[in-house]
Amino acid sequence: MGNTDTASFKLIALLALGLGLAATPARAAEPIRIGSVVSATGPASFLGDPEQKTLELLVEKINAAGGVLGRRIELIPYDDASDTAKANTMIRRLIQQDKVDVIIGASTTGSTMGMVPVAEAARIPLVSLAAASVIVEPVKPYVFKMPHSDRMAAQKVLEDMKKRGISDFALLSDTGGFGKSGHDETLKMASSMGIRVLEDLSYGDKDTDMTPQLTKAKMAGAKAIFVFGTGQAPAVIARNHAQLDLSIPLYMSHGQASMEFAKLAGKSAEGIRMPSPALLVADSLPAADPQRAVSVEYKGEFESRYKIDVSTFGGYAFDALRMVVDAIRKTGGTDKEKIRAALEQTTGFIGVSGIYNMSETDHMGLGAQSFRMVEIRNAGFIEIQ
Numbered sequence: 055m056g057n058t059d060t061a062s063f064k065l066i067a068l069l070a071l072g073l074g075l076a077a078t079p080a081r082a083a084e085p086i087r088i089g090s091v092v093s094a095t096g097p098a099s100f101l102g103d104p105e106q107k108t109l110e111l112l113v114e115k116i117n118a119a120g121g122v123l124g125r126r127i128e129l130i131p132y133d134d135a136s137d138t139a140k141a142n143t144m145i146r147r148l149i150q151q152d153k154v155d156v157i158i159g160a161s162t163t164g165s166t167m168g169m170v171p172v173a174e175a176a177r178i179p180l181v182s183l184a185a186a187s188v189i190v191e192p193v194k195p196y197v198f199k200m201p202h203s204d205r206m207a208a209q210k211v212l213e214d215m216k217k218r219g220i221s222d223f224a225l226l227s228d229t230g231g232f233g234k235s236g237h238d239e240t241l242k243m244a245s246s247m248g249i250r251v252l253e254d255l256s257y258g259d260k261d262t263d264m265t266p267q268l269t270k271a272k273m274a275g276a277k278a279i280f281v282f283g284t285g286q287a288p289a290v291i292a293r294n295h296a297q298l299d300l301s302i303p304l305y306m307s308h309g310q311a312s313m314e315f316a317k318l319a320g321k322s323a324e325g326i327r328m329p330s331p332a333l334l335v336a337d338s339l340p341a342a343d344p345q346r347a348v349s350v351e352y353k354g355e356f357e358s359r360y361k362i363d364v365s366t367f368g369g370y371a372f373d374a375l376r377m378v379v380d381a382i383r384k385t386g387g388t389d390k391e392k393i394r395a396a397l398e399q400t401t402g403f404i405g406v407s408g409i410y411n412m413s414e415t416d417h418m419g420l421g422a423q424s425f426r427m428v429e430i431r432n433a434g435f436i437e438i439q
Contacts, residue, residue: 085128086121086388088113088378089148091159091169092183092371096136097259097285100314101161104368105183106131107360109158112375115355122379123386130154134165141165142172149176155388158374159183161367163231170197179381179394181374183367185308186235190417198397198417200370200377200407202331202425204236204282207307208243210329210425211280214438215249218303220278222250224271226291228259228283236282236307252276259285265294272300284309289318296322303327308425313363316430327438329425333369333406335437349406366407373405 090109093102113129121127130152134141141160148154149172156179160166163186170189173180173196182189182199185207189199215223223244227237233256244251252274255267268291271279279295279302281288288310295304304326306315311330316323332339336349352372353364380403381396382388400419403410408424427438 083125085126086123086382087128087130087152087154088375089130089132089145089152089154089157089159091132091134091141091144091148091157091161091165093136093161093165094131094133096134098136098162100285100312100365101183101367102133102136104356104365105159105161105371106133108356108368108371109375111356111359112372116379122382127379134160136162136165138162138164138168142168145169145172145180149173149178154178155382155390156181156378156393158371158378163189163235166199167231170194173197177394178390179378179397181378181397183370183374184232186232187239188235193415193417196394198412198419200374200405200418202308202329202407202420203239203418204232204307205239205243206420206422206425207282207329208236208240209247209422210427211305211307211327212240212243212247212249214305214327214427215278215303216247218278220249220303222252222276223278223280224253224255224274224276225251226255226257226264226267226271226279226281226283228285228287229256230259230283232309233259233283236309240280240282257283257287257291259283259287261287262290263294264291265298268294268298268300272298272302276302278303278305280305280307282307282309286318289315289323292319292322292326308366311366311428311435313435314365316433316435319430323430323433325429325431327427327429330428330435331366331369331407331424332426333364333366334428334435335426336364336406338437344404344409345406348404352406369406373403373407373410376405377403377410 132144163184166182166184185201187203227233306328332345339346385392400412408420410419412419428435
């Protein structure tokens with residue numbers, strides 16, 4: 055074969071190779087792997103079920119719009135069934151086996167605290183959906199949380215009591231992690247505000263009758279009762295309160311800020327007050343409220359998709375994933391340390407739960423003003439100014 059023939063052969067080969075490459079689809083970019091651990095089943099499913107639904111809805115929406123940085127999000131979800139030990143196993147699996155970039159969860163304080171040491175040791179960002187202050191106090195470099203703190207809830211309730219001229223009350227808290235933390239923060243807040251706790255009572259989350267505790271509170275002369283807990287037991291307390299006709303105000307924590315509670319308690323819920331994110335009163339927010347647009351949009355999409363009432367618990371998951379995506383966009387990739395730093399530097403982030411301003415000393419980023427005091431009226435919620 056002559057030089058000319060050889061050159062022609064090489065040219066043809068190169069052209070064929072080029073055509074072959076052009077005909078082969080470009081290799082898809084690796085997905086962004088986001089792991090989640092929520093209590094989709096078990097006693098805390100009232101938290102985890104709307105969280106799981108929200109994550110699925112939002113990931114689907116983001117991917118349909120082109121993903122993040124040209125990469126689709128792969129959600130790798132686990133259900134801890136409201137079991138702390140399972141949550142610890144699942145975070146290890148997400149890190150070691152699934153090789154996720156960020157983790158969202160858990161739903162409860164107990165499960166989250168079981169996951170925290172693992173996340174810190176692996177130096178992977180963990181965004182919790184649980185409320186207790188201990189999750190981020192003291193600050194842990196890789197751990198953040200979305201819900202308002204129990205301290206803020208106590209402050210909001212006690213401030214409302216003072217506005218109503220109430221100077222002493224009875225505290226009724228559950229024996230779980232959320233109730234214990236809320237109990238301690240309420241006692242400290244009451245002391246600092248000069249409000250007396252006449253009775254310090256407790257109950258189990260599976261108790262079916264709390265009339266003895268309520269009767270004791272009434273006999274002590276309490277002018278209000280503050281219940282700090284989650285699950286279905288507070289609805290039992292509301293019904294017992296109505297049956298006893300105590301005629302003193304009943305307050306709940308933000309753990310009951312949901313239509314599910316209002317429906318469980320029924321007519322007994324009328325007049326109950328509690329702190330809540332703006333999401334619960336989204337449709338009545340004024341047009342100028344910076345949270346209105348995002349809250350109304352999320353509420354509409356969630357309720358249209360699942361045919362159930364939107365939940366403030368799902369709202370925490372909504373804010374968590376959006377904030378994680380925002381951090382990834384800002385850093386231009388999935389470097390875990392850069393994502394951690396971007397989360398810590400988040401400011402002015404408008405969520406359905408509040409306007410977040412994180413910092414090196416604050417890995418929750420919400421102020422007391424992000425809570426709205428609401429009251430149940432006519433089986434719905436209205437904001438109390």
